[in-house]
Amino acid sequence: MKLGQLAEAIGAQLRGDPDYEVQRVASLEQAGPGQLSFLASSKYRRLLGQSRAGALILAPRDTDAFAGNVLVSANPYAAYARAAQLLHPAPVPAPGVHHTAQLERDARVHPSVRIDAHAVVGRDTILEEGVWLGPGAVVGDNCRIGPHTRIYANVVLYAGTRVGARCIIHAGVVIGGDGFGFAPDQGRYEKIPQIGAVCLGDDVEVGANTTIDRGALGDTVIEDGVKLDNLVQVGHNVRIGAHTVIAGQTGIAGSTRIGRNCVIGGQVGIAGHIELADGVVLSGKSMVTNSIPEPGVYSSGMPIEPNSAWRRSVARLHRLEQLYRRVDALEAAVRSGAGREAGPSFERTSNNKETES
Amino acid sequence: MKLGQLAEAIGAQLRGDPDYEVQRVASLEQAGPGQLSFLASSKYRRLLGQSRAGALILAPRDTDAFAGNVLVSANPYAAYARAAQLLHPAPVPAPGVHHTAQLERDARVHPSVRIDAHAVVGRDTILEEGVWLGPGAVVGDNCRIGPHTRIYANVVLYAGTRVGARCIIHAGVVIGGDGFGFAPDQGRYEKIPQIGAVCLGDDVEVGANTTIDRGALGDTVIEDGVKLDNLVQVGHNVRIGAHTVIAGQTGIAGSTRIGRNCVIGGQVGIAGHIELADGVVLSGKSMVTNSIPEPGVYSSGMPIEPNSAWRRSVARLHRLEQLYRRVDALEAAVRSGAGREAGPSFERTSNNKETES
């Protein structure tokens, strides 16, 4: 692709040869002639001098540090993303239904759809223009999959699942399994039928082996532009606001509402029946037990220590109550010592402490 | 369904019109004519006055707050579960083996069984009455699946797995994979063959993409009525007692025994080779490193703080040892100051502190 074209396509300003050809993207360290890279953070500006890249995408403030072809963009990372999409386009499959795929009666499949080997499409299910079902993918009855959505191998969508346009559902994902709802009754559990469904908006991406449960009564809803990483668990009746991203192995318990434009790290645990505001940022492994009404960055968890230090830390935490009492006693001792000029003995206070505990 | 019938079927007492027809369940806020809802907690009693529901399931103490048809039950939530099961019965598939399904020789399949497209049944495997295998489900050799058990799409049961009656195994579940057993030997690992199996009791439900490993020597055992949520990991030779429920992403390391009627939250981590008593309740994200001999509610973990506060908390925790020493020194100072009337200097104590550290 010629740099002139590329600049126009990604909305960047070209400084250099518009006829220069770039073939692929590469890391800043490895990019050579014919290859495109980028610099997102001026922190690494010093690397620009040594770069052999055929062209770089740079912010205006960094252009003077590189002598070669430059695509100037206010957001080099996003411009790079668009350029990489153009240079490495996702494969567009030839339309067609593999002879081993099984379509139930009344499935409505657009002629442009590609269905791979052993995929299964249920009754009354609609696959819109350009949908691609990978091998072994199972789409249940009464589903609707929007245009140009890509569903990878062995994904399972339960009956009634609706997926918007241009979504990417990675291999092994399960959408629409029963929510975890049981009523205790005399030492046993009665299953609560889960009669809601799951609804995904447009431009949603769901990572491998992630699970999204169907609603108990209403639907579980994933709004437009949400990105879920691998092995994420989304409980029944959760709603995730548009353009929120959630990293791997995070779990969201039932009926919780996550705001828009949140950024949620990996292995975060979010309790059920709470609400997170728009713009909440949670660092990895955070434990969220209550609603978060204000945007901001929140964190929890104790980073590692050497094992022996950790053992002492745990012991100290478990003795913290005693420490509070010792400080209470000290304050009492100091206070009364100051008052009576010739001090009360700490021992007496110490006795009080015993009485308290 | 007529209310009279329904009352009888769920063991509730009817106050109202026995011929009134209800078609479906709905939430208390949304239920209208012909729809059934319930109130489990008197805390929300005030909502009853506004309800337009065709009928409600209520505890005796709440019946006076609603003027319409009432099904009176001591346990409204369980009664609702049973009513919802009747009004929204799980589909019963037509018996039959899809022509693309593959049955190995000597598989014994009851005539009422339904096997969907591309499912695979291994040698000498027994599928009892009313079993339903979803598309792409793989049941290995020498398995036995009890009556009316439902196995969803793309589940994998390794050879030798036994599943009881009326179980529900959601899509993507893997049961019977090798336990994680390796013997270190000169900087490498020798695999320990995992020659046990997995045995599930009756009425077990297993959530999507959960994994249950086979035993190393004996079996991994999930007793009757256990409910596992999605993405749970059960290690080899674990035993989970009857009617225990475990929420999403919890992990149980090898050879641990969980009691009966436990309630275990999401993302809990339970170490190997320990034992939990019957009736243990663990809140989400708990870290269990030792046996729990007594029933009760147990918790751990630090809920989130604003990031800057959390950074200070972590720093303070790492300085906790110093704080303990400072309090030791203060106590020594106060004690000796009280004894000698005209105080020992804190500085001297401070020097002692240095010596100690």
Added chain:
Amino acid sequence: MKLGQLAEAIGAQLRGDPDYEVQRVASLEQAGPGQLSFLASSKYRRLLGQSRAGALILAPRDTDAFAGNVLVSANPYAAYARAAQLLHPAPVPAPGVHHTAQLERDARVHPSVRIDAHAVVGRDTILEEGVWLGPGAVVGDNCRIGPHTRIYANVVLYAGTRVGARCIIHAGVVIGGDGFGFAPDQGRYEKIPQIGAVCLGDDVEVGANTTIDRGALGDTVIEDGVKLDNLVQVGHNVRIGAHTVIAGQTGIAGSTRIGRNCVIGGQVGIAGHIELADGVVLSGKSMVTNSIPEPGVYSSGMPIEPNSAWRRSVARLHRLEQLYRRVDALEAAVRSGAGREAGPSFERTSNNKETES
């Protein structure tokens, strides 16, 4: 198998009857005649006297505590692993491609390969000698699977994945899904194409439903002998050093490098873009936010307490800042009290404290 043969095969020294036949392995408590067991830790030496095992593998120091046949080995656990492999060999499937399997053109499949029902092999993919693909396994285009590697049911390998020799990939694993890479742009996200791949060395084992993402530019690399348990998440461009073992539900964020011979517990969370030295040991649920330059054992996390105690612990942790200030104030009071002989009042210090907060 005769003990004489077995001793030779596992590199142990025999004390007893070389013609004695053992059929299978069993636990020390349950092993009877014809069965082989072992003792790895002298701690349980007292059990040896009661053992009815046909033969035992013991360390030299423990041989005198058992009167029967003994295989003497410096590492009884590893010797047991090898013996169990011989007595319970993994099944070797008859070669052949199931008639329902789908091979794309130019797939190169060694005649000894076994491909089960509904498996799919992509274009230009190479399956070397003795490879076994389970039912429903999907191997994308341009993959290469090394000799004697076993891929269980419903595994998905995306295009370009390379797997070494003698690997075991358990059911439901997904390798090569897109890494989680998005560039924020005006409240939305642009997808960064993930054009790297995944490369597994020899003798790697990957547990059920684990996910390993393809690299953004370069490859994600799992070196020889690595063992991953179930439901592990490996982010894009991670490198895991040879002979490292990682327990269930652990997550490793993008671009992190793990050293060789590390032992990582379950539910550990490891941040992105950091480096762990060779020989690092992490206990379960550890939270790793920074590089670990030195080998050693590291831990974090607060084990459970009874719920009421935990609530108080959390409250105390959140008041820790105040406690530090109270100790500051006490030190100031004691110091000045000691200096002026007749005490400064604690109240004055207390006022200062107010000012500070």
